[in-house]
Amino acid sequence: MSRSPFECLYRLEADGVNRLMRLGGVMRLIRITCPTKQMMRVELLQGEPLSEEIQCELASYVRDWFDLERNLEPFYRMANADPLLSPLLKSFYGLRLVGIPDLFEALCWAIVGQQVNLTFAYKLKQRLTEEFGEACEWEGITYHAFPVPERFRDVTMEQLCSLQLTKNKARSLLEVARIIASGELTRDNLLALNNPKAAEIKLTAIRGIGPWTAHYVRMRCLRDLTAFLIADVGLHNAIKHVAGLERKPTIVELQTLFAHWQGWEAYATFYLWRVLY
DNA sequence: CACCAGGACGGGA
């Protein structure tokens, strides 16, 4: 969670994380801590108590966010026997693939992250969030939530470009907002396809969404662990670093590696990314 | 000023 100091959608504080999120149509501020290694506590920081139904919704969001239902033993068995991954287990044992359960947020994050360094990508996300998202203040800190797609109905390309998005990014963000707001594209639809390739085809049909973005969304939102970011510059650099190479790996070398990670490509990628920060 | 960054697209072979 501490990966980026520029993260604007949650705040780390005293061994826990605070986050503003929409629950049952209302913005609520929640806090998550781990009192013991076996327990995660989710509490409400302000407002009326949650109904039982909304409590369940929140619980399932948190389970999804941190991939809590996943049995990682098979991954660790595979990684232990892998020369590239086994050293990572010592440092990151227990790390789960942090998700982005909201499809619109995941797509936007991937779009702003295309071909720019992460520092700048975080800035773009922050500008979008502060400009169009909801916010609340608690104990002197302002918390922000990522905007909902409906918020972009009357937003123009020029507005987005003034936040330093490129024209292509502005255009595809507005298009994504439109088709999600209209119900044309939903996370449940993509999951119901129950077919990674079909989901990829559906996503890449959108202008501005290429293979990298589609796999990124499969990995972070649809929780498809076979997603592989073969063209990801960050992954290339991570492998170069871990393997002690003088150059970045070739596509063929990457294909060989991914072949060894069958079924856990996304976790391997997520663990490798960690060495960069 | 050059090169890089968690790419996408379109034209041509």
Added chain:
DNA sequence: TCCCGTCATGGT
């Protein structure tokens, strides 16, 4: 289908 030039914009 595959390769390659081009676009685009802040960081370092």
